[in-house]
Amino acid sequence: MDISNILDHIYKLPESSLVELQNNVSEITFPKGHILLKANKVETNIYFIKKGLVRAYIERDNEVTFWFGKEGETIISMKSYVEDQPGYEAIELLEDCELYELKTENLRKLFNEDVHIANWGRKFAEKELIKTEERLISKQFKNASERYLELMKDHPELIKRVQLGHIASYLGITQVSLSRIRAELK
Amino acid sequence: MDISNILDHIYKLPESSLVELQNNVSEITFPKGHILLKANKVETNIYFIKKGLVRAYIERDNEVTFWFGKEGETIISMKSYVEDQPGYEAIELLEDCELYELKTENLRKLFNEDVHIANWGRKFAEKELIKTEERLISKQFKNASERYLELMKDHPELIKRVQLGHIASYLGITQVSLSRIRAELK
DNA sequence: TTCATTTTTTATCATTTGTTAAATTATTTC
DNA sequence: GAAATAATTTAACAAATGATAAAAAATGAA
Numbered sequence: 001m002d003i004s005n006i007l008d009h010i011y012k013l014p015e016s017s018l019v020e021l022q023n024n025v026s027e028i029t030f031p032k033g034h035i036l037l038k039a040n041k042v043e044t045n046i047y048f049i050k051k052g053l054v055r056a057y058i059e060r061d062n063e064v065t066f067w068f069g070k071e072g073e074t075i076i077s078m079k080s081y082v083e084d085q086p087g088y089e090a091i092e093l094l095e096d097c098e099l100y101e102l103k104t105e106n107l108r109k110l111f112n113e114d115v116h117i118a119n120w121g122r123k124f125a126e127k128e129l130i131k132t133e134e135r136l137i138s139k140q141f142k143n144a145s146e147r148y149l150e151l152m153k154d155h156p157e158l159i160k161r162v163q164l165g166h167i168a169s170y171l172g173i174t175q176v177s178l179s180r181i182r183a184e185l186k
Numbered sequence: 187m188d189i190s191n192i193l194d195h196i197y198k199l200p201e202s203s204l205v206e207l208q209n210n211v212s213e214i215t216f217p218k219g220h221i222l223l224k225a226n227k228v229e230t231n232i233y234f235i236k237k238g239l240v241r242a243y244i245e246r247d248n249e250v251t252f253w254f255g256k257e258g259e260t261i262i263s264m265k266s267y268v269e270d271q272p273g274y275e276a277i278e279l280l281e282d283c284e285l286y287e288l289k290t291e292n293l294r295k296l297f298n299e300d301v302h303i304a305n306w307g308r309k310f311a312e313k314e315l316i317k318t319e320e321r322l323i324s325k326q327f328k329n330a331s332e333r334y335l336e337l338m339k340d341h342p343e344l345i346k347r348v349q350l351g352h353i354a355s356y357l358g359i360t361q362v363s364l365s366r367i368r369a370e371l372k
Numbered sequence: 373t374t375c376a377t378t379t380t381t382t383a384t385c386a387t388t389t390g391t392t393a394a395a396t397t398a399t400t401t402c
Numbered sequence: 403g404a405a406a407t408a409a410t411t412t413a414a415c416a417a418a419t420g421a422t423a424a425a426a427a428a429t430g431a432a
Contacts, residue, residue, distance in 0.1 A: 058323065060327065064327060078312070078315060078316050111305055114301070115301040118304035122297065122304060125315050126267075126268040129264060130264050130269070132322060133264060136322045137250075139322065139325050140325075140355075145418095163378090176419090176422090177418085177420070178380095179381050330389075350410065359390085361411095362391080363390070366389085366412085369412080
């Protein structure tokens with residue numbers, strides 16, 4: 001997936017602003033298993049996924065995956081990006097990845113200089129917010145089995161590309177529970 | 187809580203932009219019990235709470251409260267605001283309220299004209315996003331009793347101002363379960 | 373292919389949360 | 403303040419999910 005498509009898909013930018021943003025982006029690749037981002041560190045970049053699959057997770061006694069990112073999506077440590085503070089999450093590459101890298105510092109400059117890019121940044125946060133809000137509500141309304149069916153419906157490819165342990169923790173249940181749910185659906 | 191404090195607290199605005207925003211805001215009051223916003227309707231305003239307390243909820247067979255707003259906070263139907271589509275939530279006033287009203291249409295104009303206001307809007311969405319993300323993670327990590335303790339710690343005043351049925355549904359459990367949890371904590 | 377390792381499933385029992393109904397306590401209205 | 407109404411707690415049982423362990427299946431490496 002091309003960088004201009006990714007940027008434009010978030011919010012339609014005038015050509016000059018799009019070019020300005022693209023000028024600050026560089027390409028980089030990492031192998032499967034690479035830890036792109038460690039917890040408790042301020043991350044100074046954001047990334048757009050050209051190709052591949054990643055997960056964001058938090059480690060305590062257990063390890064909880066709370067986000068998957070695939071082609072076209074943005075990898076961002078919200079705490080770093082918004083508050084310049086260390087984030088709680090780590091990012092692991094689940095497949096070999098081709099990424100576009102953008103320095104947060106440069107993006108901030110563009111936010112202050114270009115009203116279109118500022119609105120692009122606003123739209124990005126707003127869309128992420130709606131997605132997160134919908135997940136929260138889904139968690140409040142639905143039991144584990146309903147949430148699994150919802151995920152199968154909305155993101156069938158994830159089930160194929162990601163191992164069940166990660167899916168289970170994303171759904172907020174144990175792997176054993178997910179296995180049981182799958183067995184009951186047969 | 188004064189409107190300039192509320193606006194400024196989200197993101198420090200230059201005086202001229204602050205005035206510009208304030209010029210589009212009017213005051214309005216509603217009594218306790220008033221339904222400010224109905225589900226499945228495009229809401230054309232956003233509100234800032236000068237005084238009072240509200241909740242956002244969704245109705246299905248049961249009724250689930252997923253947000254409380256108090257002094258200084260912003261009442262917004264994200265679906266309406268971001269996508270111009272009917273929202274799923276209703277907003278009920280839990281106390282008599284004094285609100286500041288701002289037409290989404292006017293705000294959108296300002297976003298396109300004033301880079302500071304665009305960044306103000308960006309910061310607003312980003313901060314809401316972090317709050318929502320933290321709630322989602324709390325839901326994924328903690329059991330009901332831990333979530334109740336967390337709420338008591340972070341928002342002790344809510345427990346006093348809101349009846350337990352609403353608190354319970356906010357926490358994602360039944361009122362009976364919350365009662366049991368409270369009994370066990372004694 | 374074969375062996376070793378990892379992932380997924382199955383089974384059993386424990387714990388948490390849900391459901392329903394009734395009892396108690398608090399609040400509102402007259 | 404008394405009666406009516408609403409909110410909260412308690413109790414008993416049901417359902418969902420967690421924890422642990424072992425078996426089965428899938429994957430990867432030599």
